Amino acid sequence: MTGYPDHPRGGRGTGHDGARFTLPVIVACLMLAASGGMQVACATARHGAPVGRHGARGGARRLPVMTHVPAHWRQHGLASWYGSGRQLGHATASGEMFDPGALTAAHRQLPFGTRILVHSRRTGRSVVVRVNDRGPYHGARIIDLSLEAARQLGMLGMGMTQVDLLPMLDDEEEVAGAPR
Incomplete structure (x- = not known):
């Protein structure tokens, strides 16, 4: 039938x-x-x-947002990048407009405005980003990077890569660097 x-x-x-x-x-x-x-x-x-x-x-269990970042805080895991389409013209969770050319990132727990050093284990490059969004909420990723931050880390072709996250103290100033 x-x-x-x-x-x-x-x-x-x-x-x-x-x-x-x-x-x-x-x-x-x-x-x-x-x-x-x-x-x-x-x-x-x-x-x-x-x-x-x-x-x-x-x-997925959502952990509470930190009020401050302890100096000894470290995190290791997968990073991805976002910002090539849907996010353009939309506000981030912090309220500012998404800018793929800025060195920003999305993290589930870190307070907005926190500056963190992201070091790629694969390429050896590092970049300092500012947290202005929440996420990622897919898989086991720990951070979503803006398009520019991903470009400076050399991970655009990969999509995801293993990274180390370190908090930046106010007196430290570091920009994207060559392999250590």
Whole structure:
């Protein structure tokens, strides 16, 4: 049966096709109701939170934003870059307009205005960026860099690279550098 009106049966089933799809749906609903998963499913639909494998809500846990950055703070992980299209003309989380030519970055926890040294483990280059946005919220990335910061690190062709993040003290001034 094709389901098209010009088919000899006119899109009507024989009566058995509907039961084949209805029964599993009813069984799944009964299992959800019996296990208590219905409340989680309904709460998820109301609040838009993703549900994990075992009914846990929240998917990626969002850590609170720091009020200040300790001098000993360090972070290592994946960096990506953004800003080649959709972000142009839009405000960042700090309220300023996104500028792909500025040395800025998005970080989940660091306070806005924090300057951090980003050192690429692959290219050996470093750049100082200012946090003015929140993110990244995809995968295991720790920072999203502006187009210019990514260019100075030599990571445009890669998309992502391993980096070390170090806080910049007020008396330190460093710009993008050659390999150490």
